[in-house]
Amino acid sequence: MSPGGTGVTLEQVKTGVDGLDILLSGGFVKGSTILISGSYGSGKTLLALQYAFYQAQRGDKVLYVSTSEPVFKIRQFAGNLAFFDESLVRTGYSGIAGKKDRNHAGFVEFVESSMGIVTGIYFNDVSSLMEEIRDMVNSKGIQHLIIDPITTISMLYDSEADLRKDLLLMSAWLTRMGCTVLLTAEASDQKLLDVEKYLADCVIDLRSHMESDERRFSICIEKLRGNRQLMCSQQYLPGSDGIKMLTREQAVSE
Template sequence: MERVSTGVEGLDRMLNGGLIKGRTYLVKGCPGAGKTILSILFLLDGAKRGENVLFISLAEGVDEIRENMNYLGLDVSGIEFIDASPTGDKTIFGDLFFTSFDIDTQGFKSMLEARFDKSAPSRLVIDSITMLRVSAKSEMEYRRDLLSLIGMFKRFNVTTFLTSDIYEKNVEDYLVSGVIELHMIDIKGKILRGVRIAKMRGIEFDDTMRPYKIVKGGMEVYSDLSLFEER
């Protein structure tokens, strides 16, 4: 099975060489944890290898994301962005996509499918999946739609990151091939950041929480350090 780098060396080490191509992964963490940054690094790694990579923003405006990434010193010109945030350019996906502010996942899927038929990216980020969840009419509907979305990504061999700011285990945890959690832990007023792989099908992985930092140029994962002193 072909492996795909996450764009972060230390995280690749935790994954014994990277993710499996064509599968869908969930990146979880509270706001500010670094989900968008990790997602961008994943796409930049593909762009660096000459791949087509696509970032779909369902929450934040794309201009803001570009600004934040530039501030971090990341050149995102190799990434294609689609702004599907509520304030974004609603014409990109046509009428299919938006009925006022809510998103219907079936419509989202058929639009993406039409686009992939013409040119499928090799890597995709949907930031964040929470927007699809809140717009679903029921848990059943959400599960069915998400499953068919993940199936489509597999058919087109697109390695995908979905981001989520919900910590509890949810439908999506069960449907994806792997879950990467970005934790921010308050210890006496000091925030410790830790990355943990909660699930990863088909890969022998490091299940210890490892410290990570957001730095100029991206993210560093210290795969040989433990967040907590082991005794």
Template sequence: MIKERILIGIPGLDEMIGGGLIKGSTTAIIGTYGTGKTTFALQFLFEGLINGENCIYISLEESEENIYEKITDRGWDLEKYKDKSLFVIKLDPTDFNLSINSIKNDLPDLIKSVDAKRVVIDPISLFEGLFDDQSTRRREMFRFIEMMSNLDCTLLLTSETEQNNNYSSRYGLVEYLSDTVIVLMYIRPSDLSEVHTALEVVKMRRSNHSREIKPYEIQEDKVNVYSEASVF
């Protein structure tokens, strides 16, 4: 059976994952601060917007104004999409009941009502942090991912890395629950010269993918992954 794919919209990365994400799958982008997780997520949504798809961005960290400003700074026509095909929602992670109910109960209804095909939660680690213990966190995250998999959309989650492990998400869960895991990292040469950013596709279910570490660059209006280059 041929798996239908959708492009992330990042040259080089789509080639590394065999021509795009599998439609309806869940992807986790994991990285430390400053590696561009939000930019990757926005690029994923923009690819959907220019192809006529409705998209939802759930922010648990930055305000709606900041997200809209980032979109405008990248030269994208915000007014063409805002509240028409792009819906940005800010949730307060300090309000436990509101955030839990919004993500578990309101989000599925919103996805269905606007027929959203791409959904981003940035960062999912703040949602995970709402649960006091690991067993509850694991159970609730499993239920959430299962719920999302039954909806007609492709989900992208961002997560900070665990403090002492650049390949692990903060709570070590999303990489096991996601179909595709992309890790963003800094590469520091031994001669302490200029620091570079690089990524690795560490996991992709139901698809072949590149296992090489490749450099990437965030430019003013796009992200480029140099799939033919080497970081060493």
């Protein structure tokens, strides 16, 4: 049942991160847009990759658009992670063959859309990039889209209104397709985050600080439409096995 008592049952998507689904009261709402914000080194890409491979292992199709790193660097990083599975990986650039690709088993397809590509090699403008992403989602039957980070694309907009309009249109279209969307963003760009937090259905904030000469990490669910979240933060550890949520006892002993 929905929290408001409307009688509508919302389908949920497990994240693959032990403990995070508890904070989310079961997981993300299918077809929603999730914003993962955090400072450099807080584990945004790690969480996105962990989510991507978990969904692919379940048989779902994931499109991972890297906007700031070339594909080989993302794969190099992912290859050292415990959950990485080479058999689930596809790589390529934007531009899709005409035939549909809906019958294959789960996969993670990495697409490189770095700044150089976005600004001239493959795309004339940001709108054409958005259109290309929509075409890829449609032609491949993508169920999960990850843009890491959205910050890079957003930087190319002169107008906040145009950014908000394009993100809203793309989000609405993807929702109708039943595609769940993860966006990562740097916490330092507050103006950009104000736009993205407004549009997102779920906002996850990854925080870190120094304590007794050690770096501590905590995760907070700031916003969650369509479900109840636990209104608290929880400590976690980023590592080669992904994001690991800590119990209160573990957090004290770390």
